Amino acid sequence: MLSERTSDPAPVLPVELRAAIDVVVKLSQAAEGQIAGRVLGQRQLTRALESCVPVTESNSMVIALGAPPDALRSAVASTMPDRIVTMVGSRFDRSLKPFRAPGRVALPTDLPRAEWDAMGYARVAATGVQGLAAILWSMGERVLRRLGRPDLADRCRIAMLRTLVAAHPSLPAAVRVLHYQRVTT
Amino acid sequence: MTAIDPAAVASAVLGLDRWFETMRGAWPRLGYGGPVVHWWNHCLTYRGTGLDWRYEGITAGYLTLWRRTGDRRWLDKAVRAGNDLVVGQRADGHFINSRFELNPGVGGTPHEAACDVALLLLAKELRGLGLAERPYLEAARRNLEAFWLSRLWHAPSSTLWDAPGVPSFVPNKAATFVEAILLLRELTGDDSLVERYAIPTAERILAMQVRRPGDKLDGAIAQNRFGDRVVTSFFPLYIARCVPALVELAALTGETRFRDGALAAIAFIARVREPDGGLPQVLYPGGRSNRHPRWISGAGDVVRALAVARDLGADVDPAPTVAWLLRGVRPDGRIATAEGFGRIVPWITRRDRASDEIGVVGWCDKAFRALAPLAKPELLNHASAVTAGNTRPLGVAEVVR
Numbered sequence: 066m067l068s069e070r071t072s073d074p075a076p077v078l079p080v081e082l083r084a085a086i087d088v089v090v091k092l093s094q095a096a097e098g099q100i101a102g103r104v105l106g107q108r109q110l111t112r113a114l115e116s117c118v119p120v121t122e123s124n125s126m127v128i129a130l131g132a133p134p135d136a137l138r139s140a141v142a143s144t145m146p147d148r149i150v151t152m153v154g155s156r157f158d159r160s161l162k163p164f165r166a167p168g169r170v171a172l173p174t175d176l177p178r179a180e181w182d183a184m185g186y187a188r189v190a191a192t193g194v195q196g197l198a199a200i201l202w203s204m205g206e207r208v209l210r211r212l213g214r215p216d217l218a219d220r221c222r223i224a225m226l227r228t229l230v231a232a233h234p235s236l237p238a239a240v241r242v243l244h245y246q247r248v249t250t
Numbered sequence: 251m252t253a254i255d256p257a258a259v260a261s262a263v264l265g266l267d268r269w270f271e272t273m274r275g276a277w278p279r280l281g282y283g284g285p286v287v288h289w290w291n292h293c294l295t296y297r298g299t300g301l302d303w304r305y306e307g308i309t310a311g312y313l314t315l316w317r318r319t320g321d322r323r324w325l326d327k328a329v330r331a332g333n334d335l336v337v338g339q340r341a342d343g344h345f346i347n348s349r350f351e352l353n354p355g356v357g358g359t360p361h362e363a364a365c366d367v368a369l370l371l372l373a374k375e376l377r378g379l380g381l382a383e384r385p386y387l388e389a390a391r392r393n394l395e396a397f398w399l400s401r402l403w404h405a406p407s408s409t410l411w412d413a414p415g416v417p418s419f420v421p422n423k424a425a426t427f428v429e430a431i432l433l434l435r436e437l438t439g440d441d442s443l444v445e446r447y448a449i450p451t452a453e454r455i456l457a458m459q460v461r462r463p464g465d466k467l468d469g470a471i472a473q474n475r476f477g478d479r480v481v482t483s484f485f486p487l488y489i490a491r492c493v494p495a496l497v498e499l500a501a502l503t504g505e506t507r508f509r510d511g512a513l514a515a516i517a518f519i520a521r522v523r524e525p526d527g528g529l530p531q532v533l534y535p536g537g538r539s540n541r542h543p544r545w546i547s548g549a550g551d552v553v554r555a556l557a558v559a560r561d562l563g564a565d566v567d568p569a570p571t572v573a574w575l576l577r578g579v580r581p582d583g584r585i586a587t588a589e590g591f592g593r594i595v596p597w598i599t600r601r602d603r604a605s606d607e608i609g610v611v612g613w614c615d616k617a618f619r620a621l622a623p624l625a626k627p628e629l630l631n632h633a634s635a636v637t638a639g640n641t642r643p644l645g646v647a648e649v650v651r
């Protein structure tokens with residue numbers, strides 16, 4: 066059945082989390098424009114996902130959006146999904162904390178590689194969101210606005226928004242969307 | 251005025267109507283959906299129904315077609331649009347997914363006021379026909395009272411804030427609010443709305459207008475302000491969206507300052523319009539600008555403003571911008587969104603050039619609204635409205651009561 070839409074409106078997320086939700090949708094969406102999977106994690110993020118696309122409950126995929134490690138382990142152990150998509154933070158994310166608006170969702174880091182191996186999963190894709198380029202464009206916007214160049218500041222802001230998804234998954238990024246597949250039965 | 255090819259206009263209007271039908275969906279509610287591309291950001295992941303400013307042009311356009319042809323199918327489509335809004339209104343007065351490029355979410359500005367304009371235009375038409383207008387009037391009133399007047403209106407300064415608790419003001423959004431207020435006043439007979447809300451808001455709009463004869467920016471209206479800090483960006487499209495409200499208010503109150511402000515804004519738009527009828531995206535002080543992207547379908551609101559000003563006697567010709575709109579017509583009926591998304595920031599946004607061609611209901615509605623009054627009725631009567639499956643237009647008898 067389709068996920069129940071509550072009366073809560075979709076939450077307004079910071080741009081990097083919104084972009085990360087977009088990446089999650091792109092990775093998890095079936096051809097019909099729906100997601101079939103089990104969604105867990107922080108309420109703001111799961112609500113945002115369920116507001117973007119119809120979600121059908123299924124054990125074939127787990128989507129963990131900032132989920133505590135224990136909740137993720139438990140979901141994987143109980144459903145043994147074919148695919149897992151996670152949204153996690155990074156050390157880079159923690160270093161940006163002083164610059165974040167208060168109250169922003171804190172994302173746990175990914176489980177250790179050895180633990181994924183032990184559970185029988187291998188990483189097949191990784192996408193970074195809010196990497197160095199986006200941070201530099203954002204700084205450029207602030208500086209240029211202070212210097213009285215709104216024309217260039219606006220361009221920097223657009224460049225920041227268009228480069229939120231990092232150019233290469235190996236580059237530092239605040240948020241990471243990771244895709245795992247089951248490799249053992 | 252330069253000649254406009256009536257056959258091309260009628261073809262564009264019928265094409266848009268056909269295309270709008272293909273953009274209807276049922277998730278999360280019945281209504282017009284599809285992707286959104288915009289200056290700051292796009293909304294490509296959420297493609298469900300959006301109850302935002304797309305309803306303004308769709309409803310106004312269909313009502314215009316109905317009045318010009320007497321063909322009931324057009325009225326039915328306007329009613330169907332109104333029903334989308336009534337059914338999609340939440341208990342707190344908000345419309346679901348009203349944030350356009352920021353969808354999903356509620357509380358979009360000026361989007362919810364634009365939905366109110368749509369509802370009130372429909373209510374006005376139905377009242378004139380002796381049909382039930384109450385659900386539409388009440389839905390608009392509920393939204394205006396619960397959101398705009400209760401949460402965005404800052405009574406001590408008589409200012410419409412752009413977000414609850416944030417001392418900010420955005421002229422073009424406030425102008426949409428004024429249009430809604432003036433329609434509400436017309437339908438309810440409550441003249442105090444003009445004095446309490448419309449006039450102070452229009453005064454705030456004029457306060458942000460550049461009045462420096464000889465300056466290229468003379469007549470332009472700044473994009474917004476936070477507190478007393480004015481953001482000196484001047485977007486011709488948004489300035490055009492201020493014009494109808496100022497003109498309507500001038501006609502109602504007889505205060506020429508609003509008319510003069512509207513005419514100065516139009517003179518600015520005419521001055522910066524390019525030879526092909528398109529307009530630059532944004533101008534800044536000191537002669538700086540960013541031409542890209544140049545709106546195509548959204549330029550319908552510029553045509554509407556030019557037409558309003560011409561009716562006041564301004565020496566402006568909408569035809570070049572009508573031609574600009576018509577050059578954007580694509581075989582499936584949509585009008586391309588823009589030209590130049592890939593050139594906003596050289597190299598960085600080059601991959602964004604594909605956004606130019608994306609059909610966006612909330613931009614095409616502006617072309618539809620602008621072109622509907624220009625289409626010859628005899629060329630519209632053979633319209634083949636697509637009415638398949640659950641997109642069947644509701645008859646007036648099925649109006650939510």
